[in-house]
Amino acid sequence: MVKEETGTREPEKLTKKDAAKAYYRWYFANEIPHSNERLLAPSLLWALKPSLRKVHKDDDGLKAAYKRTIEFFNTQLTLGGGIITGTLTNMEEKRANEEHAGGPVMMSDDMLNMTKTGLMGALAGVGDAIDSGTIQYIFIAIAIPWALAGSAWGALFPSLGFVLYQLLIGRYFAHAGFTQGREAANILNDDKVQNILSLLSILGMFMMGILAGKYIPLGLNLSFEISNEVFVMQDFLDSFMPGLLPIVVVMAVYYYYVKKGLNANKASLWVAVILGALALVGIL
């Protein structure tokens, strides 16, 4: 590997393209080097590497930039990753220009670090809830009937649809981070954005309701013979309230979470034991 020439070459100018490129690199590297010590910091370094090399033309400056980038870092892929890669691209360019000019350095290590750590947690919480928690499952819900019919689209649609979404929205955030700096995070306070988020979580609820109605075929297995006529309990139930049993189970688990906190493993165990026993003795 040929080392960079030391000297006083001018930092190159960075554009929105560099910010988008940083995001795409972050998108790919993301969880590959995930470690206990640094979490996703190596991915951030790999994302910013081309931009850092463009602006830090002296070895010491570049090495220092690498070192401050590879400190502990963790955030969510699109919202956190997009805004932070964009913001840091912008800030590192300023830093390099200040270093090159030889005057006082306003864009200090502290400033860069505080921006990074200040944004990463807040954006991760919101980003996870939207992406992994809601949008991913809207795509999956739409594809379930195709998958159940044995179609490849049942797998391709949620995977590719979600990837397309991640790439487009992340690029948008990277551009916003590059042009507006850390102010880009204020986008979350915007009324329109708040409305979109509410709409998505309502839609998420709605799609889960559809899935619950279609794919939990729980019913009573009981039947009696009364004077040579078979009386099927579930038919009787269906005659005035179809779909009663599945919603009772869902809401029982929901209520359990409300009372005891989220513990899906425990809930699964209880449900498996209780329903399993009822099925064993022929009630379900």
Next chain:
Amino acid sequence: METLSIWQSLFIAVWIALVEGRAFGGMTLTLRFSPLMTGLVIGLVMGDVGLAMVTATILQLIYLGVNSPGAAMAQEPAIGTTLAIPIVLMGNLSPVQAIIVAIPVSILGAYIYKYRFVVNDKIGKRTDAAIEELDHAEISRTIILYPIIASLILFVPLMFVLLQWVAPLIASLLMGLEGTHAIHVLQVIVNGLIAVGIATRIYVLGKQEYLLFFFLAYVLSIMLQSLNITMISYAILGALLAALYLLASKNGAAVATSGGSDFDDDDDDF
């Protein structure tokens, strides 16, 4: 009974190692949490996409709650899927039998996945050395290439052995359950676990007031069952209802505030 050839086992093992090594970038978020794509890959490799996808869908439904934001994940659905679907296909089993294998294996898989972070800590030391040397290519290798290789080493031999030699044994054992009452019991348990998955997801989605939309959708889908309405149509309907609700609550708030100020004005006039 149909078993896997060495190449089939190897291909599937490499696939899951790359997914768990996160080597396909941000796409691995879905690949890891959702069994659907792994189901498709296994179906293609084993030449039975239909049964593989049906089995994957059942696993998908019980895993709807598995990735709860913020909470540590105790299961790796894709790893459980990787063993469960070939077993179902080998024994031509009822798809619900998949959960017998998928759940324990995906819990085991979570431990291996966490071990990856420990290995990556060690690789991180090399990144430091490469930064010190300003060896740009080595920095890239330590961040991308070595962690992927580490994941291949962690997952491929283990998954290969499980697929090649353990899976046929489990399949022949589970074939004994076919036709017994156990299948019905499993079916009921699967339905219960789907209910848990859905309950978890709606709990995680937040705002309790939005639960009304869950109930609305539930009632709609029960009432309209015979019409075979597609999920896309339901999604459009859901989005429109959500937009109407948000619009109405915004206008409601606006009317309430403007009404209040009018009242104040009147007061001032007198």
